[in-house]
Amino acid sequence: MSREWFNQARFGMFIHWGVYSIPARGEWVRLIERIPSSEYERLAWEFKPERYNPEEWVTLAEEAGMRYMVLTTRHHDGFSLFDSAVSDFTASKTGAKRDLIAEFVEACRKRGMKFGFYYSLLDWRYAAYFKGPEKDFEGWAGFIEYVHSQVRELCTNYGKVDVLWYDGGWPWDAAAWRSTELNAMVRSLQPHILINNRSGLQEDFETPEQRIAASQEPKRLWETCMTMNDNWGYSAADRNWKSARQLIHNLARCASGAGNYLLNVGPQADGTIPQPSVRCLKEIGAWMRVNGEAIYGSERCPFGGGMIGLTTAKGNLVYLHILRWPGREATISCVKNRVLSARLLTTGQEVQVAQDGDRVSLRGLPNRPLDPYDCVVALELDGKPEAFRYDRHVP
Numbered sequence: 001m002s003r004e005w006f007n008q009a010r011f012g013m014f015i016h017w018g019v020y021s022i023p024a025r026g027e028w029v030r031l032i033e034r035i036p037s038s039e040y041e042r043l044a045w046e047f048k049p050e051r052y053n054p055e056e057w058v059t060l061a062e063e064a065g066m067r068y069m070v071l072t073t074r075h076h077d078g079f080s081l082f083d084s085a086v087s088d089f090t091a092s093k094t095g096a097k098r099d100l101i102a103e104f105v106e107a108c109r110k111r112g113m114k115f116g117f118y119y120s121l122l123d124w125r126y127a128a129y130f131k132g133p134e135k136d137f138e139g140w141a142g143f144i145e146y147v148h149s150q151v152r153e154l155c156t157n158y159g160k161v162d163v164l165w166y167d168g169g170w171p172w173d174a175a176a177w178r179s180t181e182l183n184a185m186v187r188s189l190q191p192h193i194l195i196n197n198r199s200g201l202q203e204d205f206e207t208p209e210q211r212i213a214a215s216q217e218p219k220r221l222w223e224t225c226m227t228m229n230d231n232w233g234y235s236a237a238d239r240n241w242k243s244a245r246q247l248i249h250n251l252a253r254c255a256s257g258a259g260n261y262l263l264n265v266g267p268q269a270d271g272t273i274p275q276p277s278v279r280c281l282k283e284i285g286a287w288m289r290v291n292g293e294a295i296y297g298s299e300r301c302p303f304g305g306g307m308i309g310l311t312t313a314k315g316n317l318v319y320l321h322i323l324r325w326p327g328r329e330a331t332i333s334c335v336k337n338r339v340l341s342a343r344l345l346t347t348g349q350e351v352q353v354a355q356d357g358d359r360v361s362l363r364g365l366p367n368r369p370l371d372p373y374d375c376v377v378a379l380e381l382d383g384k385p386e387a388f389r390y391d392r393h394v395p
């Protein structure tokens with residue numbers, strides 16, 4: 001079932017790439033700088049990504065421990081990375097003369113990597129988009145026809161697609177986009193697809209952006225998307241990179257709420273991923289190779305990591321992620337179960353457990369953290385984790 005792989009995956013790669021990578025000031029450059037169409041269109045003829053090799057992207061995602069990839073097939077600027085019968089502003093009809101999406105799909109499929117299509121409903125090239133369905137009835141109808149046709153192409157021409165990641169529905173609602181009809185068409189063509197919640201309809205999963213917010217409904221799928229610096233699309237001057245430590249903590253926080261972390265890269269115009277992103281993703285990957293079992297398929301644990309970190313769970317196992325190393329002894333509380341044993345994922349070593357009621361202490365830990373970012377201890381419980389409330393009087 002399609003929900004299942006997504007709920008196991010936990011970590012994915014988001015990719016924002018298009019002609020905006022040439023000016024290299026982020027993907028909103030056209031609207032924010034009010035670049036005239038004629039000038040912006042010229043970029044498409046310069047866009048010849050000689051070093052685009054999607055297999056390298058897949059390799060990097062694999063190395064980072066990512067289980068799926070979502071690429072911008074068309075962003076708000078209207079440039080399609082795929083071949084489209086209803087647009088000339090596409091990679092296949094301009095400088096690149098290639099269907100960049102077809103190549104991406106082929107690379108993912110070859111390596112068994114799940115993939116999704118980001119698609120912006122809005123397109124800044126259409127005046128009708130700005131006017132809306134009421135003020136420009138006919139223009140809007142034509143615009144919607146174009147959007148629906150492109151979604152149909154994406155769902156028809158590339159075989160099985162795992163995720164459809166809409167964006168840019170604002171300020172119009174599902175009725176204006178005719179989203180019910182649109183998504184019914186998508187599901188008839190792609191019965192296994194997962195659709196996000198940005199077409200004005202709730203569909204399959206929530207997409208908090210740049211913030212970690214577990215769904216209020218425990219069974220509902222959710223995915224936080226986030227940038228590694230301050231931009232989605234490539235921004236040459238943006239050096240405000242988050243550290244591997246921050247990103248691993250974010251991933252662990254998503255996993256603790258049984259959600260996914262879709263971490264973005266913004267490739268350069270030539271098709272290469274910026275080095276700071278590459279280095280950082282490899283570092284995360286090294287951590288994932290040791291600690292992946294505490295992330296993939298994680299469940300929510302009713303008791304947390306207290307003052308030192310957070311928890312994820314799987315069946316009778318609870319993973320204590322120690323994000324702030326307390327020294328030789330680490331304590332958590334509110335544990336209703338008996339803790340039978342504890343093991344450090346970093347070394348495989350057993351850890352001594354002392355339990356006093358709901359308080360559980362791990363003893364004889366090294367003074368300094370074995371893992372500088374997130375040191376995980378697997379606790380084996382006598383059953384599924386259960387918790388006491390913490391806001392009770394302490395005698």
Ligand code: GLC
Nearest residue numbers: 016027028167168209225232
């Ligand atoms: C926003 C932005 C966009 C980015 C997206 C990712 O909607 O408009 O540029 O693609 O967020 O979540």
